Amino acid sequence: MATFRIKRFNPEKQPEPYFEEFELDIPDGATLLDCMNEIKWTLDGSLSYRMSCRSAICGSCAVKANGHALLACQRQGEHLLDNDDTITLEPLGNMKPIKDLAVDFTPFWDKINKVKPYLEPKDEPPAKERHQSPEEFLLIDDSSTCIMCGACYSDCNTLEVDDNFLGPAALAKAQRFVGDSRDSKTLQRVQDLSESGGIWDCTHCGECVERCPKPARPFDRIKEIMTVALEKGVHNNNGARHALSFTNSVKRSGNLNENRIPVESMGFFNIPGLLSLIPIGLRMLLKGKVPPIIHHSIEEVDDVKRIFKELDQ
Amino acid sequence: MKFALFTGCVAKGATRELMLSTTKAAEGLGFEFIEMKSASCCGAGVVSEKSPLLADALNARSFSIAEKQGLDIVTICSTCQGTLKKTEAHLNEDKEYKEKVNDILEEGGHQYNGKTRIKHFANILATEEGMARLKSRIKRPLTGLKVAAFYGCYVLRPSERSDFENPDNPTGMEDIFAALGATPVYYPSRVKCCGFPIVMMNKDASLGMSGNALQDAIEHGADVVATGCPLCHLSLDSYQPEIELLQKKNQSIPILHLPQLVALALGYTPTQLGMDSHIVSTLKINQILSGSSASAH
Numbered sequence: 143m144a145t146f147r148i149k150r151f152n153p154e155k156q157p158e159p160y161f162e163e164f165e166l167d168i169p170d171g172a173t174l175l176d177c178m179n180e181i182k183w184t185l186d187g188s189l190s191y192r193m194s195c196r197s198a199i200c201g202s203c204a205v206k207a208n209g210h211a212l213l214a215c216q217r218q219g220e221h222l223l224d225n226d227d228t229i230t231l232e233p234l235g236n237m238k239p240i241k242d243l244a245v246d247f248t249p250f251w252d253k254i255n256k257v258k259p260y261l262e263p264k265d266e267p268p269a270k271e272r273h274q275s276p277e278e279f280l281l282i283d284d285s286s287t288c289i290m291c292g293a294c295y296s297d298c299n300t301l302e303v304d305d306n307f308l309g310p311a312a313l314a315k316a317q318r319f320v321g322d323s324r325d326s327k328t329l330q331r332v333q334d335l336s337e338s339g340g341i342w343d344c345t346h347c348g349e350c351v352e353r354c355p356k357p358a359r360p361f362d363r364i365k366e367i368m369t370v371a372l373e374k375g376v377h378n379n380n381g382a383r384h385a386l387s388f389t390n391s392v393k394r395s396g397n398l399n400e401n402r403i404p405v406e407s408m409g410f411f412n413i414p415g416l417l418s419l420i421p422i423g424l425r426m427l428l429k430g431k432v433p434p435i436i437h438h439s440i441e442e443v444d445d446v447k448r449i450f451k452e453l454d455q
Numbered sequence: 456m457k458f459a460l461f462t463g464c465v466a467k468g469a470t471r472e473l474m475l476s477t478t479k480a481a482e483g484l485g486f487e488f489i490e491m492k493s494a495s496c497c498g499a500g501v502v503s504e505k506s507p508l509l510a511d512a513l514n515a516r517s518f519s520i521a522e523k524q525g526l527d528i529v530t531i532c533s534t535c536q537g538t539l540k541k542t543e544a545h546l547n548e549d550k551e552y553k554e555k556v557n558d559i560l561e562e563g564g565h566q567y568n569g570k571t572r573i574k575h576f577a578n579i580l581a582t583e584e585g586m587a588r589l590k591s592r593i594k595r596p597l598t599g600l601k602v603a604a605f606y607g608c609y610v611l612r613p614s615e616r617s618d619f620e621n622p623d624n625p626t627g628m629e630d631i632f633a634a635l636g637a638t639p640v641y642y643p644s645r646v647k648c649c650g651f652p653i654v655m656m657n658k659d660a661s662l663g664m665s666g667n668a669l670q671d672a673i674e675h676g677a678d679v680v681a682t683g684c685p686l687c688h689l690s691l692d693s694y695q696p697e698i699e700l701l702q703k704k705n706q707s708i709p710i711l712h713l714p715q716l717v718a719l720a721l722g723y724t725p726t727q728l729g730m731d732s733h734i735v736s737t738l739k740i741n742q743i744l745s746g747s748s749a750s751a752h
Contacts, residue, residue: 208623208624209623209643210623299647299648299650299664300648300653300657300660300664302663302664302667303650303659303660303663303664303667304657304659304660304663307660338657342653342656342657343653343656343657343660344652344653345648345650345652345653345660345661345664346500346608346609346648346652347608347612347647347648348537348608348609348611348612348613349608349612349648351612351613352612352613352614352622352623365500365503365504365507368504369504369505369506369507372504372505379656380655380656381655381656384501384655384656385501385502385504385505386505388498388499388501388502389501389502389505389506389509391496392495392496392498392502392513396495396496397464397467397495397496398464398465398468398496398499400464400465400468400469403655404655407655407656408655418658421696421697422693422694422697425693425696425734426469426693426734429732429733429734430732431469431470431471431693431732431734432469433467433468433469434468440492440493440494440495441492441493442493442563443495445493445516445563445564445565446495446513446516448562448563449509449512449513449516449559449560449563450509452559452562453506453508453509453512453559455505455506455509
């Protein structure tokens with residue numbers, strides 16, 4: 143017998159959510175969604191959650207199981223049991239619960255819309271379709287697989303502390319158009335995406351890649367946008383300056399010059415940014431934690447320089 | 456046991472106490488760590504923002520250096536570990552790409568053959584052999600010390616490249632703490648991000664992440680947080696005086712590098728391990744440990 147510990151919430155009856163436990167014999171091969179349906183149909187008809195296709199296509203049934211977002215129809219109930227034969231179910235994170243496991247997706251969709259998720263073509267429509275080579279299509283193939291389930295948005299570490307962040311799903315969708323050979327607005331797109339709340343606010347935690355039930359892997363797509371932004375010369379922001387300063391440091395010495403990178407990331411004319419470095423700088427100085435003032439190169443640094451040169455970097 | 460030590464940049468710069476304590480921990484454990492002095496920076500997932508091929512070529516060159524010595528690589532930084540494993544996956548998953556990278560390396564006399572394994576220090580310890588070695592060499596068990604792990608994202612995600620079993624709910628670090636005689640503290644934030652990668656871009660969000668994690672560790676009763684990543688250490692220790700959440704409640708918690716914690720149990724003194732160079736005082740740890748040894752006597 144398995145215990146399903148489900149977070150219940152009904153603001154019409156009581157303001158605070160609470161956990162309720164249901165006992166269920168998990169039928170052989172049942173998905174988590176099958177189990178949730180069984181609970182709803184046989185134990186408590188008031189349990190609320192979204193579902194539709196049961197085939198990991200529609201993206202409706204994402205919930206948090208044991209603290210991590212997943213598609214309920216894509217996982218076997220048995221596989222999710224913890225050591226106490228319990229599965230803890232909660233609504234997706236970073237969005238407001240409406241009732242039980244259903245959350246309000248409004249901010250999620252607002253952010254998808256913000257990245258202009260439609261083609262802005264280069265010219266007038268041709269008589270027939272617009273062609274892409276297989277190579278061109280491969281660049282946007284992965285991001286095209288997103289089913290908008292919100293699992294990545296739920297577990298994104300930046301969104302937990304900053305709801306201004308566009309989030310992994312919208313940025314993966316943005317890459318779908320930044321990388322599209324038929325689109326005419328690449329530069330404008332990467333400029334917009336380099337603003338506050340965009341690509342450079344991603345904290346590299348990899349949660350979105352881990353939770354994504356499809357090959358969309360948002361963090362990988364975010365990095366692709368970063369590369370395009372740097373190639374297109376969109377350098378006037380801390381994220382781009384940081385990437386350039388970092389790479390140049392490795393080019394010069396083979397390793398990172400930690401004294402230079404904060405200053406170069408802020409930008410030499412960014413007075414508030416530079417001032418913000420003073421407290422940490424002083425603390426490190428007083429404790430003797432400032433990296434060596436004379437920066438040393440690695441041994442055989444010439445070979446590293448040669449690789450940079452060979453790759454035109 | 457002999458390894459090629461990929462130090463990473465931060466252990467030679469802002470957290471030199473990590474290098475110091477790694478040397479001591481290795482000595483105490485009877486590991487031979489040969490520093491890779493001609494290896495370049497792993498790129499920290501930042502060089503690959505500029506050029507993924509460049510980042511992979513530089514890391515493949517580092518692998519080649521260890522291969523020539525016939526050694527596996529040990530890392531002491533979660534970020535180095537994850538970044539190197541990413542390059543390894545790129546090279547091993549695509550033969551043509553590997554050949555392309557090897558063509559770039561050829562003139563420098565390097566070649567990647569995929570013979571070198573890349574292991575984080577924690578994953579060397581968290582094996583049957585590592586644990587046995589650790590337990591046999593402990594001189595001062597860390598009895599009474601409640602230690603909260605902070606893993607560092609890059610050793611856990613993506614899970615297919617992680618050496619930890621069950622990266623969503625790992626126990627490798629906690630198993631090490633228990634072997635050292637300490638009491639592991641389990642708390643949800645132990646597998647989350649410290650926020651360091653965006654401290655230059657969005658400091659409020661960055662310190663929000665580290666603040667939430669530390670608050671979580673404190674609320675779960677931790678005396679100290681131990682991490683396998685010097686970038687997490689910078690975030691959690693060096694920036695701690697700026698974390699508002701803690702300041703409002705007048706709280707603080709010392710942060711140790713994993714090798715410091717290990718070497719303490721191996722009998723080295725806090726000063727030998729550079730614990731006096733931390734921003735947040737580590738004296739509380741000495742008090743707890745001397746308290747428990749006094750009561751044991």
